[in-house]
Each structure stands twice: as C-alpha cells, then as structure tokens.
Amino acid sequence: MRFPALVTLLALLCAALFVLSLLVGPAGIAPGQALTALLRDEGALTMVMREIRLPRAILAVMVGASLGLSGAAMQGYLRNPLAEPGLIGVSASAALGAVIALQTGFAATFALALPLSALAAAGLAVLLILMLAGPGGSALALILAGVAISALAGALTSLVLNLSPNPFAANEIVFWMMGSLADRSFAHVLTALPVMALGWVLLASLGRGLDGLSLGEDAAASMGINLRVLRLRLVIGVACVVGAATAVAGAVGFVGLVVPHVLRPLVGARPSRLLPAAALGGAALVLAADLSVRLVLPDRDLKLGVLMAMVGAPVFLHLIWRLRRTE
Amino acid sequence: MVTGLRPLMVGLLAGLCLMSVAANVAGAQSAPERVVSINLCTDQLAMLLAAPGQLVSVSDLARDPRASAMVAEAGRYPANHAGAEEIYLLQPDLVLAGSYSDPATLSMLERLGIRVERFEPAYGLDAVEAGIRHMGALLGQGSRADAMADDFAARRKAFVTRAGGPxxxxxxxxxxxxxxxxxxxxxxxxxxxxxxxxxxxxxxxxxxxxxxxxxxxxxxxxxxxxxxxxxxxxxxxxxxxxxxxxxxxxxxxxxxxxxxxxxxxxxxxxxxxxxxxxx
Structure with missing residues (x-):
C-alpha cells in the first residue's frame, strides 16, 4: 500500500471510531440527537456530550497516539521490536511518579505538577533502560531490565497507595496498572496536552535520524546524525508522552507493541513513515478498546489494559518466538 | 446405606439446632458479663445499651471520627482490631460481630468455645428498630432497649413518605x-x-x-x-x-x-x- 493512502485510511478509521465513541454511553441517546446536542446547546444533553463523552474520546486519541508513537520511536532507536513503554516499565514508572505526586499533594501545587512528575519518573525509566540494554542491545537484556523496572515501579505504586490515608486509594492500584478513560473530563485533557504536545514534536522530529540509524550506527554518524542529540530527544519525548498519558489514564500496555508490529510491513519498515502511521494506529486502537470496554461490560469500568493484554500478549509471544529462532 | 444414614444425619442436625437454641435461651436468661464487639455498628449499639462494665472492648473503627458517630464514648473502652488472638485473650463470654466480619476469625473463636453473635447490617428503618431490640435481648438489657426502640418508632411516625416529593x-x-x-x-x-x-x-x-x-x-x-x-x-x-x-x-x-x-x-x-x- 502506498504511504499516503495508508495514512489517509488510518485517519479515516480514527475519525469513524471517534464519532462512534461519542455515540456510545449509558444514557442511550439517539445518534442524531447526540450529534446535534454536541453542536447546539440543548441543556443537560449538551452537557453530557461536551463534558463527558467528548473529553473521553479526545483523551483516547491523545493517549493512543502517544503510546503508538513512543513504541515506534523506541523500537526504531533500539532496533528491537520488543521495546514498548508498557512492557519495559516506562508506563509503570510514570504511574509511580503520578501516584507519588497525587498522594503527597504535590500534584495540587500547580497545573502541570502531575504530568511533570510522571514525566520525571518515566524519563528515569527510559534512561535506565537505555543504559541497561543499549542501542542495538539484545532482546534478553531489554526484557530483563524491563521486568525489573516494571516490578519495582508496580510494587512501589502499590505501597504508596496502601499507605494513603484515603480509603479509596488502595483500590485504585488496578487503575494505575491497567488504565481507564472512564469519567475523565476536559481538566484531564488540559493537564496532559501541553506536556504531550511537546513530546509529539520531539518524537516526530526523530524520523530522519531513526532512518539513518536503521542502517547502523556508523552509517548514521556518517550521514551527519548526532546520536547523542537523537538519544536525548528520544528520552525526553518518550518521557513526555508516556508520562502525560499515564498521569491521566493510567498505564495502558501493549499499544506501542501491537500497532508498530502491524504497521511496519505496510510502511516498508521505514521508521520515518512508521512514526505517523503508528500515532494514528495507536489512536484508533485505544478508541476501539475504549469503545469495547463500554460495550462489553457497560457498568463495570472494565480496564483498558485488560483488553489490550488480550490483543497484545499473543503478538508479544509471537515476537518472542520469532526472535528465539533468529538468535 | 445412604438412605439409611440420612434420617440419622437429619436427626443429628436437628439435635444440634435444639442445643444451640437451648444455649441461646440460657444466654438470654443470664446476661453476659464480658462482651466484646468487633464491628463498627455493633460497637455503637452495644455502647448505647450495655450496662456499666458489661462491654469490655469495642473495635478501633469506633474511634474513627469518619466512620463512627460515637468517638468520645468509644475512647472510654479499650480498642480491639478484630483479631481472634487478642479477642480470646480478653476472655469474653459473648462476641458481637457483623455478618460480614471475617469468617475465619469468627469460626476460630467459636472453636475456642466463645459464643459469637452475628448482626446483619440494617438495610432499612424497620431493621434499626429490630436491631436495637435484638441487641437488648442479647445483652440482657431488654427494658432499656425496648424503651429506646419505642422512642425510635414514635419519632419515626413524625415523618411520612410521599409520592410526589422532590x-x-x-x-x-x-x-x-x-x-x-x-x-x-x-x-x-x-x-x-x-x-x-x-x-x-x-x-x-x-x-x-x-x-x-x-x-x-x-x-x-x-x-x-x-x-x-x-x-x-x-x-x-x-x-x-x-x-x-x-x-x-x-x-x-x-x-x-x-x-x-x-x-x-x-x-x-x-x-x-x-x-x-x-x-
């Protein structure tokens, strides 16, 4: 498939899922009525559409695009298809940062305190991963480092929530580890957007560098690509998008694994093309997952991570199987 | 063989039930002297109805100002944390628990020969009145409980439900x-x-x-x-x-x-x- 056609197709898919996402909810509003209420002020109905369903759909796009993009970027840099923020502990670390900020009250001190705390923790995790696995490092080192970081971050998140004076906090360990978009508002969109947007810009600018890197480090250096700058942008970019996404929606895993895996053959394995395609694909996948949790178990707040793991784990196992045969 | 055993089992069960009824009647006759409550709601009912010295300990939840309406009263009783070991050491002759208290704790106490009474949560206003009378009967404070329950019923009459309210x-x-x-x-x-x-x-x-x-x-x-x-x-x-x-x-x-x-x-x-x- 030609690249512009693929991007158009993915954008259309996103748009369709976005509209569908606005039409699904417990109130069971007729589609036509829902869309007119969105555009024209019709009291409570408009409130439901604009303040409840719209921010949820927008967040699904933002979170999905962020996770798809960060997966594609990390995989391009590490040249390893297993590098995904959820699997290697970046999301879990971001959740830890967010939980610490919320429970210490730091998150309430200024508007961006929450995403910046998640960003800091996520950035630390990315740096650790790069140190432990290194560019072009083995899959084994990458996954083992990821397992250790995920486990530690997950345990500390549980600890912080268990120590909280808030009786509801301990029940939310599953939210932070699995992610959900239920009852998010525009306050969450505005919290996440500035940090996320910075990350998008940084990651989107990586295309040429990652293309060069796919030929090897020496080739990339001879093309005039500064690997240290590339690495710095990657770390900050991934930390920004994963931190901001996790701070408002919890840690949603596997998006950054599944989407690049499916799209890579369609873009001729070129990182510069995979980046935008993965962003759109991630948005479509999270929109679809968030639609499914509302359709499958409407009143249970089924977590996004549950669905993503069902889709993602088989892909992950398949990748490991393939890697095992080549190594 | 199986059909032969069945009447025997039924008879045994019936006997056990009768024994427990007998125990209950005996308990009602002689008021318990060392009562321990391990549930927030029984804590508060017991504090309202028990005779001085009869209630030995209430749960730590009764001291939590968010959960308990009787924090000051609860401060006058030693607190327990609803664990079998600490309760047994208090040597109670009656333990008041909720129907959702940890069943492992309650069955342990019963195995140690301590009488345990489980209270259903009150699912309505009738249940409040019944709960007061039931607690009174268990503690041997029937007349005090009846007075409180009658007062509750009388005050309740002042309020009426209606169809078209806000x-x-x-x-x-x-x-x-x-x-x-x-x-x-x-x-x-x-x-x-x-x-x-x-x-x-x-x-x-x-x-x-x-x-x-x-x-x-x-x-x-x-x-x-x-x-x-x-x-x-x-x-x-x-x-x-x-x-x-x-x-x-x-x-x-x-x-x-x-x-x-x-x-x-x-x-x-x-x-x-x-x-x-x-x-």
Whole structure:
C-alpha cells in the first residue's frame, strides 16, 4: 500500500471510531440527537456530550497516539521490536511518579505538577533502560531490565497507595496498572496536552535520524546524525508522552507493541513513515478498546489494559518466538 | 446405606439446632458479663445499651471520627482490631460481630468455645428498630432497649413518605448511589423525597453513570465525606459536568447513616428540612 493512502485510511478509521465513541454511553441517546446536542446547546444533553463523552474520546486519541508513537520511536532507536513503554516499565514508572505526586499533594501545587512528575519518573525509566540494554542491545537484556523496572515501579505504586490515608486509594492500584478513560473530563485533557504536545514534536522530529540509524550506527554518524542529540530527544519525548498519558489514564500496555508490529510491513519498515502511521494506529486502537470496554461490560469500568493484554500478549509471544529462532 | 444414614444425619442436625437454641435461651436468661464487639455498628449499639462494665472492648473503627458517630464514648473502652488472638485473650463470654466480619476469625473463636453473635447490617428503618431490640435481648438489657426502640418508632411516625416529593440522589466516590433495600435509601424516602436510584430500579447500592445523573436532573444532590490524600474514585465529584447541575446540595457525613442507630432519624429530619426548602 502506498504511504499516503495508508495514512489517509488510518485517519479515516480514527475519525469513524471517534464519532462512534461519542455515540456510545449509558444514557442511550439517539445518534442524531447526540450529534446535534454536541453542536447546539440543548441543556443537560449538551452537557453530557461536551463534558463527558467528548473529553473521553479526545483523551483516547491523545493517549493512543502517544503510546503508538513512543513504541515506534523506541523500537526504531533500539532496533528491537520488543521495546514498548508498557512492557519495559516506562508506563509503570510514570504511574509511580503520578501516584507519588497525587498522594503527597504535590500534584495540587500547580497545573502541570502531575504530568511533570510522571514525566520525571518515566524519563528515569527510559534512561535506565537505555543504559541497561543499549542501542542495538539484545532482546534478553531489554526484557530483563524491563521486568525489573516494571516490578519495582508496580510494587512501589502499590505501597504508596496502601499507605494513603484515603480509603479509596488502595483500590485504585488496578487503575494505575491497567488504565481507564472512564469519567475523565476536559481538566484531564488540559493537564496532559501541553506536556504531550511537546513530546509529539520531539518524537516526530526523530524520523530522519531513526532512518539513518536503521542502517547502523556508523552509517548514521556518517550521514551527519548526532546520536547523542537523537538519544536525548528520544528520552525526553518518550518521557513526555508516556508520562502525560499515564498521569491521566493510567498505564495502558501493549499499544506501542501491537500497532508498530502491524504497521511496519505496510510502511516498508521505514521508521520515518512508521512514526505517523503508528500515532494514528495507536489512536484508533485505544478508541476501539475504549469503545469495547463500554460495550462489553457497560457498568463495570472494565480496564483498558485488560483488553489490550488480550490483543497484545499473543503478538508479544509471537515476537518472542520469532526472535528465539533468529538468535 | 445412604438412605439409611440420612434420617440419622437429619436427626443429628436437628439435635444440634435444639442445643444451640437451648444455649441461646440460657444466654438470654443470664446476661453476659464480658462482651466484646468487633464491628463498627455493633460497637455503637452495644455502647448505647450495655450496662456499666458489661462491654469490655469495642473495635478501633469506633474511634474513627469518619466512620463512627460515637468517638468520645468509644475512647472510654479499650480498642480491639478484630483479631481472634487478642479477642480470646480478653476472655469474653459473648462476641458481637457483623455478618460480614471475617469468617475465619469468627469460626476460630467459636472453636475456642466463645459464643459469637452475628448482626446483619440494617438495610432499612424497620431493621434499626429490630436491631436495637435484638441487641437488648442479647445483652440482657431488654427494658432499656425496648424503651429506646419505642422512642425510635414514635419519632419515626413524625415523618411520612410521599409520592410526589422532590427528586433526590446520593452521589459519592466512584459514582456510587443507594436505592431500595438500603438504609440510606429508606432515610431519603422517609424524608418525603423521591430517590433517583430507587426510581431507576436499583436494589441496594450501585454505580450511577454520571451521564444518567445529569439527564435525570435531580432536585437535591446528597454528598458524603471527602477523604485526605487523593483518589481517582473521588475525582468524579469534581467533574465539571456535575457543577452544571442545578440541584440543591447537602452533605451528610458517612458516619451519620452508615449504621442502623437511632440517630439516623436526625438525618431524616435534616433531609426533610431540605425538602421543605425545595417545596
């Protein structure tokens, strides 16, 4: 498939899922009525559409695009298809940062305190991963480092929530580890957007560098690509998008694994093309997952991570199987 | 063989039941002298009804100002943490527990030969009255309990439910609300209000999606406690869409209607006053 056609197709898919996402909810509003209420002020109905369903759909796009993009970027840099923020502990670390900020009250001190705390923790995790696995490092080192970081971050998140004076906090360990978009508002969109947007810009600018890197480090250096700058942008970019996404929606895993895996053959394995395609694909996948949790178990707040793991784990196992045969 | 055993088993079971009834009757006759309560609601009922010195310990929850309406009274009793070992060492002759207390703890105490009484949570105002009388009978304080229960019934008569009252909804963390078959649901009705959850056919408690709350447009929104620290569960209470509701707001502390105690009628009175405001 030609690249512009693929991007158009993915954008259309996103748009369709976005509209569908606005039409699904417990109130069971007729589609036509829902869309007119969105555009024209019709009291409570408009409130439901604009303040409840719209921010949820927008967040699904933002979170999905962020996770798809960060997966594609990390995989391009590490040249390893297993590098995904959820699997290697970046999301879990971001959740830890967010939980610490919320429970210490730091998150309430200024508007961006929450995403910046998640960003800091996520950035630390990315740096650790790069140190432990290194560019072009083995899959084994990458996954083992990821397992250790995920486990530690997950345990500390549980600890912080268990120590909280808030009786509801301990029940939310599953939210932070699995992610959900239920009852998010525009306050969450505005919290996440500035940090996320910075990350998008940084990651989107990586295309040429990652293309060069796919030929090897020496080739990339001879093309005039500064690997240290590339690495710095990657770390900050991934930390920004994963931190901001996790701070408002919890840690949603596997998006950054599944989407690049499916799209890579369609873009001729070129990182510069995979980046935008993965962003759109991630948005479509999270929109679809968030639609499914509302359709499958409407009143249970089924977590996004549950669905993503069902889709993602088989892909992950398949990748490991393939890697095992080549190594 | 199997059919031959069956009557024997039934006979044995019946015998056991008779024995336990006999034990209960004996217990009612001679009032227990060392009573330990391990459940927030039995704590408070027992403190209201027990004779001086009869109640040895209440649970630590009774000292929690968010959960308990009798913090000062609870401070006069040693606190327990509902663990079998510490309870056994208190050498009680009666342990008061809730029907949702840890069954492992209760069966351990029973194996050690201690009498355990389990109280159902009060799912309505009738159950409050029955609970007072039941507690009185167990503690051998029947006349005191009867007086309290009669007073409760008399005060309750002042409140009437009605069909066309304003629409109220309790709304707390996670979008939780209570409908028919719950104490708070009945308290709302007794105040002459209609309860949104009940009109939507919800039994007991459950989650009411924010969308549905907005579209139902209640007249009165009943909020609960907020807790320190942060939780995603409580974020829904600060959702911008909620502030657009034109409903009148009232806060009822959880402790005031968590347990089936006589003072739930104070909550009825407060809600009835809100209703008069609305009408």
């Amino acid at each position: 629409l109220a909804a309790s709304y707390s963390a996670n979008g939780y609300t209570t409908g028919a078959g719950s104490l708070s649901g009945e308290v709302i009705l007794a105040a002459g209000l209609r309860n949104l959850a009940q009109e939507r056919g919800m039994q007991g408690g459950g989650v009411l999606p924010l969308e549905l709350l907005l579209l139902s447009d209640p007249d009165l929104l009943i909020g609960g406690d907020t807790y320190p620290g942060a939780s995603r569960a409580e974020e829904i209470l600060h959702h911008p869409a909620l502030s657009a509701l034109r409903a009148q707001r009232v806060q009822i502390a959880d402790r005031d209607w968590l347990c089936g105690l006589p003072h739930v009628l104070d909550v009825v009175a407060r809600l009835a006053a809100e209703r008069q405001d609305l009408e």
